[in-house]
Amino acid sequence: MTAMMTVFMTINGTETEPLEVPEDLMLLEFLHEYLNLTGTRYGCGQGVCRACAVIHDGPMGARVVPACVTGVAWAHGRAFRTVEGHADRDEEGNVTAVTPVQQAFLDHFSFQCSYCTPGFVAAAQALVERLEVDPVPAEDVENVVLEALNENICRCTGYVRYLEATRDVILATPGLTIGDGRAEGS
Amino acid sequence: MRTVLRVLAGLVLLGVIVAVVIFFGFTGAGPVPPASRDLEALDEETRAEMVSLGEYVAKAGDCAACHESEDGLALAGGTPMETLMGTVYGTNITPSEAHGIGDYSPDDLYRAMVYGIAPGGRRLYPAMPYTSYHAVSREDIDALYVYLMAQEPVEKPNRDADMAFPFNIRPLIAFWNLIYRPDPPEGPGPGLSAGEKLADTGRGAYLVDVLGHCGECHTPRNLAFAKTGEHLGGTVIEGAVAPDITPQGLAGRGWTETDLSQFLSTGLSPQGVMTFRMFPVLSHSTKYLPERDIEAVSAYLAQDMPEPSEPPSDPDAIDAHPEGHRLYVGLCAGCHGTNGSGQPSGSVPMVGNTTLMLDNPLNLQRVILEGIPARQLSGHLRMQEMPAFDATLAEAELEDLSGYLRARWGVDAIAMQDQ
Numbered sequence: 001m002t003a004m005m006t007v008f009m010t011i012n013g014t015e016t017e018p019l020e021v022p023e024d025l026m027l028l029e030f031l032h033e034y035l036n037l038t039g040t041r042y043g044c045g046q047g048v049c050r051a052c053a054v055i056h057d058g059p060m061g062a063r064v065v066p067a068c069v070t071g072v073a074w075a076h077g078r079a080f081r082t083v084e085g086h087a088d089r090d091e092e093g094n095v096t097a098v099t100p101v102q103q104a105f106l107d108h109f110s111f112q113c114s115y116c117t118p119g120f121v122a123a124a125q126a127l128v129e130r131l132e133v134d135p136v137p138a139e140d141v142e143n144v145v146l147e148a149l150n151e152n153i154c155r156c157t158g159y160v161r162y163l164e165a166t167r168d169v170i171l172a173t174p175g176l177t178i179g180d181g182r183a184e185g186s
Numbered sequence: 187m188r189t190v191l192r193v194l195a196g197l198v199l200l201g202v203i204v205a206v207v208i209f210f211g212f213t214g215a216g217p218v219p220p221a222s223r224d225l226e227a228l229d230e231e232t233r234a235e236m237v238s239l240g241e242y243v244a245k246a247g248d249c250a251a252c253h254e255s256e257d258g259l260a261l262a263g264g265t266p267m268e269t270l271m272g273t274v275y276g277t278n279i280t281p282s283e284a285h286g287i288g289d290y291s292p293d294d295l296y297r298a299m300v301y302g303i304a305p306g307g308r309r310l311y312p313a314m315p316y317t318s319y320h321a322v323s324r325e326d327i328d329a330l331y332v333y334l335m336a337q338e339p340v341e342k343p344n345r346d347a348d349m350a351f352p353f354n355i356r357p358l359i360a361f362w363n364l365i366y367r368p369d370p371p372e373g374p375g376p377g378l379s380a381g382e383k384l385a386d387t388g389r390g391a392y393l394v395d396v397l398g399h400c401g402e403c404h405t406p407r408n409l410a411f412a413k414t415g416e417h418l419g420g421t422v423i424e425g426a427v428a429p430d431i432t433p434q435g436l437a438g439r440g441w442t443e444t445d446l447s448q449f450l451s452t453g454l455s456p457q458g459v460m461t462f463r464m465f466p467v468l469s470h471s472t473k474y475l476p477e478r479d480i481e482a483v484s485a486y487l488a489q490d491m492p493e494p495s496e497p498p499s500d501p502d503a504i505d506a507h508p509e510g511h512r513l514y515v516g517l518c519a520g521c522h523g524t525n526g527s528g529q530p531s532g533s534v535p536m537v538g539n540t541t542l543m544l545d546n547p548l549n550l551q552r553v554i555l556e557g558i559p560a561r562q563l564s565g566h567l568r569m570q571e572m573p574a575f576d577a578t579l580a581e582a583e584l585e586d587l588s589g590y591l592r593a594r595w596g597v598d599a600i601a602m603q604d605q
Binding site: 048 | 517
């Protein structure tokens with residue numbers, strides 16, 4: 001008999017009702033089965049492929065966590081953003097405007113099957129928000145993007161398009177970089 | 187007054203004379219047995235055999251553990267070894283004339299390995315494990331010599347040792363040798379070249395205590411940094427616990443002879459995966475040992491071993507450590523399982539885990555904070571990365587989590603069982 005526990009958390013800005021769940025339930029299952037938020041994807045189930053990545057909004061700012069191996073026992077009382085929570089929506093819940101990261105992924109045709117996309121959206125968005133607080137020299141952006149997205153696996157191998165899209169958003173957004181990354185050789 | 191001064195001066199003079207006599211008379215290289223054969227006049231077949239045996243001596247002796255370069259050249263030198271007295275760097279042992287051992291004779295290599303004396307009388311720091319290598323057979327050193335001289339020279343300068351005063355005065359090592367170096371070498375055995383003639387336990391002892399120099403990390407050291415009599419009894423070295431690998435220590439943590447063989451040949455056993463400075467031992471050394479030698483090593487380590495303990499498990503720890511349990515279920519159980527069973531190639535089991543059963547929580551806490559990189563073990567065997575939790579866990583949470591793990595499946599669960 002699995003022990004139960006009562007949990008609540010803030011998902012996409014809304015606090016959930018307290019819910020009685022098995023204590024070893026993973027955050028991904030909680031999103032799918034209890035909140036009907038099915039955009040976050042189940043991939044490897046071992047925290048490696050990052051298809052399940054969601055943003056944890058904590059004291060350190062936005063950080064990505066793998067929802068498939070992060071338990072509700074830890075998630076309890078914390079705030080998360082899933083892929084459903086990035087775009088602006090109207091009162092009926094229809095998307096009115098996607099984020100610059102999402103728009104760049106569309107413009108660059110970054111994905112084909114899209115299974116990995118929610119994880120890439122989370123990782124790129126968390127990077128953009130980190131750079132708002134802690135900008136990097138423009139010439140380092142490619143490395144910083146690679147480092148931030150390197151763990152996300154895309155079986156359609158859209159990597160270059162994801163990386164280029166993220167780089168372009170960062171270079172086009174004032175305040176994320178220091179200096180002009182296009183000064184030399186690019 | 188004058189008499190007192192004279193007596194004092196006389197005593198000082200006597201002391202100096204004794205020191206000089208000791209220095210030159212007793213702490214240089216001891217006897218050097220004649221070369222096993224004329225290495226200048228080898229026929230092609232013998233040379234090839236010696237290169238192949240020498241390569242095996244180099245692997246079983248894990249030269250690369252310290253003599254690897256920063257960019258992964260096995261013998262070019264550069265690996266730092268941090269001690270309380272300072273840092274020494276593994277030297278270039280490729281046949282470079284300028285930087286390596288290109289101008290060594292076979293006798294020079296014997297003196298360096300067995301006595302810690304380099305050509306010109308320069309004394310090596312005992313970081314070079316000559317107190318373990320002291321019983322390497324002349325045949326094996328000759329084979330090693332032929333192998334090393336057959337390698338490509340790498341023109342890479344050595345990095346000077348960075349030792350604090352007075353440990354930076356190398357001649358003083360003479361007095362350390364006087365006390366701590368076993369002279370003359372205790373019965374240099376027939377060595378690996380003896381093949382089948384070396385009985386299995388003898389071969390195991392030779393591989394563990396002499397060539398493998400396991401005691402250099404696993405045996406506690408005294409204030410003079412010399413190995414103590416608690417052979418393989420476990421200690422802290424370079425910021426990690428090198429566990430107790432005596433038969434009693436191993437049996438107490440549930441190791442069997444079969445587990446040891448599996449661990450040494452693949453880096454992985456029911457007790458866990460190789461970590462810290464033990465992982466390179468797999469990739470440089472133990473994975474190359476043929477089955478017969480792995481078994482000889484395990485048989486020697488498990489000699490007269492008591493009945494191994496069953497993996498401890500204490501479910502009461504859940505109620506006794508509610509915060510630690512919550513952290514385990516929230517951050518660890520996704521991979522290691524709610525019941526601690528682990529996943530093949532993904533995560534090691536907590537049940538039976540050797541790190542949880544060490545008295546000192548150092549390794550456990552470092553693994554939680556730093557994670558473990560993905561490992562290519564031997565053959566097809568891999569382990570995925572364990573992420574670092576240093577940015578996730580506050581200090582008190584780390585204590586809660588490690589306290590829970592040790593109480594549920596580790597050293598404190600053993601204590602509960604024994605009550």
